[in-house]
Amino acid sequence: MLATSNSQQRLLNLLIFLVLCAGAIIAVAPLLYMAATAFDGVAYVQQYPPRLIPENLTFENFEQAFASRNFARALLNSAFVAIATTVMVTSLAATMAYAFARFDFYGKRILFGMLLIMIMIPGVVLLIPQFILAKNLGLLNSLPGLVLVYSSGPLAFNMFLLRGFFENLPRELEESAIIDGANSFTVFFRIMLPLAAPAISTVAVFSFLGAWDEYLLALNFLTDEHLRTLPIAIANFRGQYSSNWGLVFAGSLTAVIPTILLFVFFQRYFIQGITSGGVRG
Amino acid sequence: MSSNTMQAMADPAKKMKSHKRHRGKPYYRPYVPYLFLLPGLALYLLWAVYPLLYQLYISFFDWRIIPGQTSEFVGLANYQAMLTDKTFWLAMQNTAMYAVITVAGQMVIGLTLAILVNRVTIAKRFFRTIYYLPVVTSWVVVSFLFVYIFSPGDAGLMNFALMKTGTIQEPISWLANSSTAWIAIYSLGIWKGMGWAMVIFLAALQGIPPELYEAAAIDGANEWQRIRHMTLPLIRRTIFFVLIALMIGGFQVFISVLLMTGGGPLHRTEVALTYMFDEAFGNLNFGYGAALSYVLAVVIVIVSAAQSKFFGRGDQDLEY
Numbered sequence: 001m002l003a004t005s006n007s008q009q010r011l012l013n014l015l016i017f018l019v020l021c022a023g024a025i026i027a028v029a030p031l032l033y034m035a036a037t038a039f040d041g042v043a044y045v046q047q048y049p050p051r052l053i054p055e056n057l058t059f060e061n062f063e064q065a066f067a068s069r070n071f072a073r074a075l076l077n078s079a080f081v082a083i084a085t086t087v088m089v090t091s092l093a094a095t096m097a098y099a100f101a102r103f104d105f106y107g108k109r110i111l112f113g114m115l116l117i118m119i120m121i122p123g124v125v126l127l128i129p130q131f132i133l134a135k136n137l138g139l140l141n142s143l144p145g146l147v148l149v150y151s152s153g154p155l156a157f158n159m160f161l162l163r164g165f166f167e168n169l170p171r172e173l174e175e176s177a178i179i180d181g182a183n184s185f186t187v188f189f190r191i192m193l194p195l196a197a198p199a200i201s202t203v204a205v206f207s208f209l210g211a212w213d214e215y216l217l218a219l220n221f222l223t224d225e226h227l228r229t230l231p232i233a234i235a236n237f238r239g240q241y242s243s244n245w246g247l248v249f250a251g252s253l254t255a256v257i258p259t260i261l262l263f264v265f266f267q268r269y270f271i272q273g274i275t276s277g278g279v280r281g
Numbered sequence: 282m283s284s285n286t287m288q289a290m291a292d293p294a295k296k297m298k299s300h301k302r303h304r305g306k307p308y309y310r311p312y313v314p315y316l317f318l319l320p321g322l323a324l325y326l327l328w329a330v331y332p333l334l335y336q337l338y339i340s341f342f343d344w345r346i347i348p349g350q351t352s353e354f355v356g357l358a359n360y361q362a363m364l365t366d367k368t369f370w371l372a373m374q375n376t377a378m379y380a381v382i383t384v385a386g387q388m389v390i391g392l393t394l395a396i397l398v399n400r401v402t403i404a405k406r407f408f409r410t411i412y413y414l415p416v417v418t419s420w421v422v423v424s425f426l427f428v429y430i431f432s433p434g435d436a437g438l439m440n441f442a443l444m445k446t447g448t449i450q451e452p453i454s455w456l457a458n459s460s461t462a463w464i465a466i467y468s469l470g471i472w473k474g475m476g477w478a479m480v481i482f483l484a485a486l487q488g489i490p491p492e493l494y495e496a497a498a499i500d501g502a503n504e505w506q507r508i509r510h511m512t513l514p515l516i517r518r519t520i521f522f523v524l525i526a527l528m529i530g531g532f533q534v535f536i537s538v539l540l541m542t543g544g545g546p547l548h549r550t551e552v553a554l555t556y557m558f559d560e561a562f563g564n565l566n567f568g569y570g571a572a573l574s575y576v577l578a579v580v581i582v583i584v585s586a587a588q589s590k591f592f593g594r595g596d597q598d599l600e601y
Contacts, residue, residue, distance in 0.1 A: 013400075013401070013402065016397050016400055016401050017401055017403075017404075019397060020394070020397050020398065020401060020404075020408050023390075023394055023397075023408075023412065024408060024411045024412070026472070027411050027412050027414060027415055027472070027475075027476065028411060028414060029438075030415075030423070030426055030427070030430055030438075030472070031414060031415070031418065031426075033426070033429070033430065033438055034422075034426050034429075037429070045436075046429075046432060046434060046436035046437060047436060048435065048436040048441075049436070049441060050436060050437070050438045050441050088324075092320055092321035092324060093321065095317045095318070095320065095321060096317065096318055096321040096322065098317055099314045099315075099317035099318040103309065103313065103314035103317070104314075105311070105314035105315065105318075108314075111318070111322070114330070115325070118325075118329055118330065118333075120529075120581070120582050120585060121333065121578050121581070121582065122529070122532075122533050122578065122581055124533055124535060124554055125336075125554075125557075125574040125575070125577055125578040126329065126332045126333060126336065126574070127557075127558070127561070127574070128336060128339065128557075128561050128567055128570050128571050128574060129331075129332035129333070129335040129336040129339060129571070130328060130332050132335070132339070132346070132567070133327075133328070133331070133332060133335065135346075148324065148327075148328060149328050151324060152324050152325055152327070152328030152329050153328075153329070155321055155324065155325050155329075156325065156329070159321065178308045183309075184308075184309045184313050184317075188317070209417065212419075213419035213420065213421070215419075215420065215421045215536055216535070216536070216558075220562060231419060231421040231422075234421060234422065234425070235421060235425075235540070238425060245429055248425055249425075249426070249429075252421075252422040252425065252426070255419060255422060256418050256419065256422055259417050259418065259419065260414065260417060260418070262417075263410075263413065263414075263417045264410065267410065270413075270417075271480060271484070274477065274480050274481060275480070275481055275484040
């Protein structure tokens with residue numbers, strides 16, 4: 001059986017390669033179709049035949065998108081919301097994770113159990129009470145308010161992820177710092193955080209993406225046009241301009257390109273996050 | 282809080298445990314852990330735990346969101362109404378169907394791709410990156426993209442491809458009819474998620490020591506036998522993990538349906554969350570919407586608990 005000839009082996013490898021290429025085409029063809037439509041000029045009517053590479057490259061749709069009243073504003077709003085959420089989630093998840101990883105305190109097990117159970121409950125089903133709560137607190141139509149809700153969602157899971165990471169760090173460094181008179185805060189900021197940088201980066205990219213792409217809470221929380229985020233602006237392009245698909249996809253590409261760049265450059269952290277459980281991009 | 286901690290320290294059992302952990306007296310003041318915990322916990326209690334309880338409360342009312350109107354306590358009426366609500370049952374059935382079909386599709390394709398990528402000698406990373414691109418693209422964007430791909434005329438990408446290959450003679454109005462609309466919605470679910478499953482399977486496959494394959498080859502096992510009797514059993518825990526995670530995700534299908542069909546035509550493609558959203562934010566039936574949310578959350582927790590019970594026996598050391 002080992003004698004399967006070399007040429008047979010080579011044929012099999014070639015076959016595998018071709019199947020993978022076919023799969024790759026299926027994975028990217030829709031994205032290319034979107035890019036081609038965005039760069040191909042105004043498209044109230046679909047072009048026949050459909051193209052995956054634009055016929056005449058033009059930035060017309062992008063110009064129109066940015067010329068429309070609130071699109072550039074939406075881009076800024078999204079950037080603010082996503083960055084603020086990232087900062088909130090990473091810092092709060094890290095401090096909580098450190099408390100669970102390194103301290104003993106009253107109520108530890110109950111609190112930890114509560115956070116674990118909440119991981120199972122999907123965030124979307126809290127939409128109604130979160131909306132009513134935000135309304136009562138006067139946090140509708142407020143980007144910082146939205147950031148608070150966005151930050152609470154992924155907190156438990158990321159705390160869990162970072163706690164695992166902290167627990168696996170050797171205690172010797174901390175212990176010698178404590179002997180030298182450092183307090184818990186110095187230990188946390190000077191020793192633990194720098195050591196946890198890879199895990200924190202993982203938490204950061206997923207928190208950023210989650211907030212950048214979020215649609216539903218933004219749709220219901222923000223009614224003021226100036227406060228709208230990118231996903232809402234894109235959805236508005238679809239209706240407002242009786243579907244100039246070129247414009248819809250120019251807006252979409254503007255939102256998607258940063259996420260793809262983030263993924264390509266920080267792939268290591270993505271893979272780490274995905275394989276350490278449950279994070280869905 | 283710090284007095285509680287003092288009590289805990291006075292408790293001999295707790296004291297022993299804490300001694301064991303720290304090999305001596307704790308170096309920190311008793312309130313220090315709470316300082317680390319408090320900011321995150323406060324946010325969490327306010328925006329996750331409280332809403333979860335508040336939702337239960339709302340679900341017992343004919344809730345009025347408009348100022349000046351009073352909400353009326355109706356007991357279990359919202360839950361009772363579900364029993365005879367045909368749209369609710371259809372939505373639940375559709376959701377379950379979506380979960381089953383897209384999970385099966387994502388798992389089969391994801392696993393196949395992972396096995397092939399693991400075998401290929403060049404461009405491993407390239408393929409992994411490419412397959413993952415749909416996963417990082419936002420749901421809003423890909424939902425619009427699939428509306429465009431499945432557009433009715435002969436210029437839509439799907440109709441064009443199917444007509445060119447002779448699969449269909451006439452262009453199909455995909456989203457106008459529920460059976461073809463489901464094809465579009467399922468395709469999106471599978472296309473977007475297959476890369477996620479693939480990345481996890483690939484990581485598990487890469488953890489299998491190559492010596493095992495060599496041993497199996499010497500024993501005369503062919504390619505298929507090796508996959509069937511060696512690879513799959515070795516990664517079974519990963520398979521169960523992916524199954525459960527995808528199922529939970531499948532039951533939460535929402536934005537794609539909302540933006541592709543809006544639950545139409547005539548509620549035929551309604552899923553649990555679109556129906557909840559419609560009732561709450563469309564018809565302002567917040568009480569009924571809250572009850573629907575609760576039922577869905579319970580269903581998701583039961584499905585995931587049942588699956589881990591059913592598949593997870595002897596797998597307490599689940600790695601993921």
